[in-house]
Amino acid sequence: MDGMCIFASMIDSIKVHIADVAVFEATSADEVEQFRIAYLGKKGHITKLFADFRNVPNEQKKEYGQLLNQLKTEAQAKVNELQAALGGKGKTKGALDDISRPGQPIPLGARHPISIVRDKVIDVFSRIGYGLSSGPEVEDDWHNFTALNLPEHHPARDMQDTFFVQTKPDVMLRTHTSSVQVRHMESNQPPIRILSPGRVFRNEAISARSHCVFHQIEGLYIDKNVSFADLKQTLLYFTKAIFGTAEIRLRPSYFPFTEPSAEVDIYWGLETEADYRITKGTGWLEIMGCGMVDPNVLTNCDIDSEEFSGFAFGMGLERMAMLLYQIEDIRKFYENDVRFLKQFTSAS
Numbered sequence: 265m266d267g268m269c270i271f272a273s274m275i276d277s278i279k280v281h282i283a284d285v286a287v288f289e290a291t292s293a294d295e296v297e298q299f300r301i302a303y304l305g306k307k308g309h310i311t312k313l314f315a316d317f318r319n320v321p322n323e324q325k326k327e328y329g330q331l332l333n334q335l336k337t338e339a340q341a342k343v344n345e346l347q348a349a350l351g352g353k354g355k356t357k358g359a360l361d362d363i364s365r366p367g368q369p370i371p372l373g374a375r376h377p378i379s380i381v382r383d384k385v386i387d388v389f390s391r392i393g394y395g396l397s398s399g400p401e402v403e404d405d406w407h408n409f410t411a412l413n414l415p416e417h418h419p420a421r422d423m424q425d426t427f428f429v430q431t432k433p434d435v436m437l438r439t440h441t442s443s444v445q446v447r448h449m450e451s452n453q454p455p456i457r458i459l460s461p462g463r464v465f466r467n468e469a470i471s472a473r474s475h476c477v478f479h480q481i482e483g484l485y486i487d488k489n490v491s492f493a494d495l496k497q498t499l500l501y502f503t504k505a506i507f508g509t510a511e512i513r514l515r516p517s518y519f520p521f522t523e524p525s526a527e528v529d530i531y532w533g534l535e536t537e538a539d540y541r542i543t544k545g546t547g548w549l550e551i552m553g554c555g556m557v558d559p560n561v562l563t564n565c566d567i568d569s570e571e572f573s574g575f576a577f578g579m580g581l582e583r584m585a586m587l588l589y590q591i592e593d594i595r596k597f598y599e600n601d602v603r604f605l606k607q608f609t610s611a612s
């Protein structure tokens with residue numbers, strides 16, 4: 265054989281390889297790997313063919329080199345294609361091949377601070393026998409006002425700027441959760457011991473201190489011989505559990521649905537500059553309203569006010585959360601900024 269013939273067959277052999285690569289099929293990742301080693305491995309066909317390059321006469325080097333590059337590119341493309349289809353070298357074929365592999369972590373969310381505080385209060389009162397009761401957010405005049413001893417034209421109605429849904433007959437967004445007291449007493453006889461958490465609405469300008477939507481928890485206890493001393497003891501128990509202090513004071517106040525009425529302050533202290541600011545320099549903080557249920561309210565709800573007496577209280581959840589977590593702006597609760605909400609991941 266003369267030189268030409270040898271080189272012609274070398275070129276042919278690359279062409280045969282190119283054709284072989286084009287038709288190659290594999291049914292497993294192992295077969296792909298064997299193919300890869302045979303063509304692209306250190307001792308594979310392509311390495312050998314490159315080594316033979318120096319023996320190729322100058323006039324054929326160009327064609328030989330082009331075909332060899334074509335073979336290399338096509339062999340690599342075939343390996344990539346088959347690895348992608350069959351899972352490739354070393355990779356498992358499917359997600360379930362190794363069921364002991366740890367799963368993908370699920371990012372932890374956080375409970376909303378209002379929910380955290382609400383559940384704390386519910387938990388504290390559930391230990392002394394309080395259940396839950398709920399009512400609608402869209403209320404009628406009777407349940408939001410009239411039955412609570414706030415008849416039409418009563419001046420105290422102005423204390424709660426109301427969003428009306430409809431007038432005559434009046435339908436409104438409830439301004440307080442006291443409406444749930446009425447609904448519960450209308451359909452239950454004493455003994456009654458309930459908490460009613462929920463959203464309330466007031467037509468107020470939004471600022472750092474007040475919002476037109478906020479949350480309250482209402483409490484109601486009706487039984488025989490319930491006295492103001494029972495109310496006071498319950499409040500002491502509550503403030504100790506939530507704020508860690510039993511140092512409270514009851515300031516005489518006025519609510520149409522309770523008589524006598526009081527506002528509850530806790531002693532917050534005056535240690536830091538912030539303490540001065542939030543307590544307006546007094547050290548005391550108001551946390552809720554309360555009182556003995558007015559006999560008129562019991563009568564309005566078909567409960568015998570000669571036989572039964574009771575107390576009620578109502579508190580704002582945003583206010584409590586602001587105190588407990590030192591949040592200075594009520595609007596933060598409704599902005600849904602994850603940087604704010606994330607801070608409560610471990611709160612409980």
Ligand code: DAH
Binds near residue numbers: 439483521522576577
């Ligand atoms: N309903 C009152 C308010 O919205 C809060 C309140 C005060 C509720 C005294 C009560 C209570 O049950 O006895 O501000």
